Amino acid sequence: xxxxxxxxxxxxxxxxxxxxxxxxxxxxxxxxxxxxxxxxxxxxxxxxxxxxxxxxxxxxxxxxxxxxxxxxxxxxxxxxxxxxxxxxxxxxxxxxxxxxxxxxxxxxxxxxxxxxxxxxxxxxxxxxxxxxxxxxxxxxxxxxxxxxxxxxxxxxxxxxxxxxxxxxxxxxxxxxxxxxxxxxxxxxxxxxxxxxxxxxxxxxxxxxxxxxxxxxxxxxxxxxxxxxxxxxxxxxxxxxxxxxxxxxxxxxxxxxxxxxxxxxxxxxxxxxxxxxxxxxxxxxxxxxxxxxxxxxxxxxxxxxxxxxxxxxxxxxxxxxxxxxx
Numbered sequence: 253x254x255x256x257x258x259x260x261x262x263x264x265x266x267x268x269x270x271x272x273x274x275x276x277x278x279x280x281x282x283x284x285x286x287x288x289x290x291x292x293x294x295x296x297x298x299x300x301x302x303x304x305x306x307x308x309x310x311x312x313x314x315x316x317x318x319x320x321x322x323x324x325x326x327x328x329x330x331x332x333x334x335x336x337x338x339x340x341x342x343x344x345x346x347x348x349x350x351x352x353x354x355x356x357x358x359x360x361x362x363x364x365x366x367x368x369x370x371x372x373x374x375x376x377x378x379x380x381x382x383x384x385x386x387x388x389x390x391x392x393x394x395x396x397x398x399x400x401x402x403x404x405x406x407x408x409x410x411x412x413x414x415x416x417x418x419x420x421x422x423x424x425x426x427x428x429x430x431x432x433x434x435x436x437x438x439x440x441x442x443x444x445x446x447x448x449x450x451x452x453x454x455x456x457x458x459x460x461x462x463x464x465x466x467x468x469x470x471x472x473x474x475x476x477x478x479x480x481x482x483x484x485x486x487x488x489x490x491x492x493x494x495x496x497x498x499x500x501x502x503x504x505x506x507x508x509x510x511x512x513x514x515x516x517x518x519x520x521x522x523x524x525x526x527x528x529x530x531x532x533x534x535x536x537x538x539x540x541x542x543x544x545x546x547x548x549x550x551x552x553x554x555x556x557x558x559x560x561x562x563x564x565x566x567x568x569x570x571x572x573x574x575x576x577x
Contacts (some may be wrong), residue, residue, distance in 0.1 A: 255334045255390045256329045258300040259283060262320065263307035264341030264379040266367035277370040279306035286339070286416050289371070290379040297334070302327070309341025314559055317351045318457050328358045335361035335389030339382065342366040342423065345401065349361075349410035352551050353399040354560050357451050361394040364401045364410065368421045377404075377421045378431040384435040391440040397432055398449050405435040409446055414521075414550065428522055428548060450574065454563030461485035461558045463551050465519070466496050472503020479507050481526055485558040486514045487544075489551040494518055494525030501533060501541075508542040513568050515554050515575060517546040524548040544572045 257487050260295055261267065261283035268277035283301040304320065324336050340348055349364040356362060365385035367378035378544055385402040388394050399410035403424040412426040433442035462478040466488060478486060486507055490496045494516045496504070518525050523543050527535035539545060544556045554575070561571050 254298050256298040256300065256332050256557070257335050257337060257386060257389045259287075259334055259337040259339065259386075260302045260304045260320065260324060261286065261339050262305045262312070264309055264339060264345070264366045265370050266339050266365070266382070268370035268372075269305060270307075270372040273281070273547060277372060279308055281371060283339075286371075286378065286382065290382050293383055293386060300327075300333075301388070305399070307341065307369075309343030309345065312341065312344045312348055314351070314374040314457050314459060314556065317348045317556075318355070318454075321352045321355045324352060324362060325356055325358075328356070328360050333360070335363065335394070337363045337365060337382070337385045337389050340364055340366050342368060346410070346413045346415060346424070347552055347556055349399050349401055349413060351556050351560065353410040354452055354557060355454065356383065356399065356409070357509045359396050361389045361391070361397065363389045363394075363405065364399065366421060368423060375421075383527075387435060388440055391442075393433075393440060393442040396445065397442070398446055400432065402435070406431040407435070407440075407442065408432040411446075411549075411553075416521075427550070444525050448502065452560050452566075454560050454565075456563045458484050458558045458562035459559065461487065461555050461562070463487045463489060463555050465489040465551070466491065466500055467519075468497065469499070470497050471499035472501070475500065475503035475507060479503075479510060479512060483512060485562055486512055486557075487546070487551050487554045487558060488516045489519050490516050490525070492518060492520065493523075493528045494538065494545060495529060496533050496538065498533045501537075503539055504538070504543065511568070513544060513558065514570050515544045515546045515558055515571075517549060517551040517554050537572055542568075544568075545576050547575055549575075
C-alpha cells in the first residue's frame, strides 16, 4: 500500500529562478513545477501538494510561522498522512522549524528542506534535498524524532539546526550534538533520538520580544529603549558563558523590576550559558538579579521560545524552569 505525505511549499531558494527583469533569482516555481523536476519522487509516495506561499526566507515572520504550524497540524490529523515535508527559505528555516517543534504534538515526521542554489544554476541542490526529505518523511525509524531539517543528506533536530555558512550547500549543522542520522544511498540511518522534547499550546504569539546584542563596552541604551517601547520579553545576547558588560547592569535590573522576563544567551556558536563566574556582570550575579539562563539556545531561537511561552500564558518562573532545566 502506497504511503501518502503532504508537502507544504512556502518558497525560498528551492523555488527560485533567475528573473530576466531584475537579473537575480526570485521565488517563482510552484510545488508541481518543483516536483516535476525531481526524478523518481512520485515513485516514493503519493504526494499532496500544498502551495502555501512563495516567500523568500526573510519574508517569513513569526505570525506566518504560527499560521504554518496550525496548517501542518491540521494535515497531520489525517490518518492517511504518513508525514509532512515543508520547503522553506534557508535564511529563516531553522526558526520556523523550531517554532513548529515547540507547538506540534505528533509522532509523525515533519521534515524541513530547502536549497542553497536556485533552479537556474546547474548545481541546483533542491531536487536531491527534496527527494531525501520525502524519503525521511516515510521512514518508520524517523517517527518520534520531532521536527527535522534534512539538508545535504543529514537529519538534524530543529532545536539544534543552525545555518553556518552564507553559501555552502552543507550550511546546516547541529550546534552541539551532531546529526540524528543520515541519508545513505539506499537507507535512512537514524543513529540517535532526542531524549526530551517540550511542547506548548499557545493561542497566539507574543510578538513584542526583542533581542539586544551586547559586546565589549556596551551599555544599557538599547535595553532601555526596548523596555520603553513596550517589549514584553527580552533576549540578551551576551558574552562567553552568559556575561555582560558592567554598564548594562542598571538597565537589566530595571527591566526585571518591571516584570519583563529577560533571557541571557551567548554569542558563542557552541556551548550553553551557566552561572559559572561570580564577578560583576557575570552569570552568577545576573541569575541573582532574576535573569533567566538561556541554556543551549542561540538568541534567535530563545526569542521564539519566549514568544511561544508568553503566548501560552506562562509566568516568569515557569519560563525560567523551562529554559534552565
